[in-house]
Amino acid sequence: MSFKEKVKELSTFEPQKIEHDIYAYWEKEGFFRPEKQRELGLVKPASQRFCITLPPPNITGQLHLGHALTIAIEDFMTRYERLQQRETLFVPGSDHAGIATQNVVERELNKQNIKRKEIGRDKFIEKVWEWKKKYHARITEQSKRLGMSCDWTRERFTLDENLSRAVRTAFVTLYKRGLIYRGKYMVNWCPGRCESAISDLESIPEEEQSSLWYIKYPIAGKTFKQPAGEWGSGSWAKGATEFIEVATTRPETLLGDSGVATHGKHPKYGKLVGKKAIL
Known part of the structure; x- marks a missing residue:
């Protein structure tokens, strides 16, 4: 049954029955891809281009209401620019989230009475990639369900080889130019389970009554x-x-x-x- 036929059969508007088909149609026709927009004549000649990148959600779990808010705002901006007949690109992606993902995977393994140090580094990394596969798929599903009009052919993950290479190249270049350097600084150190330096963003300060x-x-x-x-x-x-x-x-x-x-x-x-x- 075609999309139009489905709509005609509805006595009242029921978005849950048609939104999936609408999004599938948009994606199939390539309306979110700038190349297709030009091909279909949807772009004004000499108009400014509009490109925006989704702040990549962490793969520590599924999306929550805060993500929905961010996605809605950026999607609104992208759709507005598209209606102005500008060439638009909304780039999706996800973030590996480092220690945060390690922590949630460890917690999940602990429920099964499995310890990270007992299974070894390689096996633990396998478990992390399994987690990534599961929640990356869930995040993508949720994003599409929200109607995010991004170009999924350009989706990126922060540990993609080309992105990792770009980060390494950038740091080496900055170092050679003398713009960054290694120094001695006070850091947050996790002496127990992590055995690693922890960034300020990953540290949660707690106040307690004591003496100075x-x-x-x-x-x-x-x-x-x-x-x-x-x-x-x-x-x-x-x-x-x-x-x-x-x-x-x-x-x-x-x-x-x-x-x-x-x-x-x-x-x-x-x-x-x-x-x-x-x-």
């Missing part, structure tokens, strides 16, 4: 070279004339301290750079 301790480290000098008494005796730092004060919520780490960092141009402590603090 101020500790004075005595600086070695002419009148103070080593502790004058037992720790806690009151005379331990006797003779010291200079101190650097550090605030911390973790005083128990004091015994593991091996250095103190300060800005070289700090108005109060910059002069202490290169000197020795005594623990």
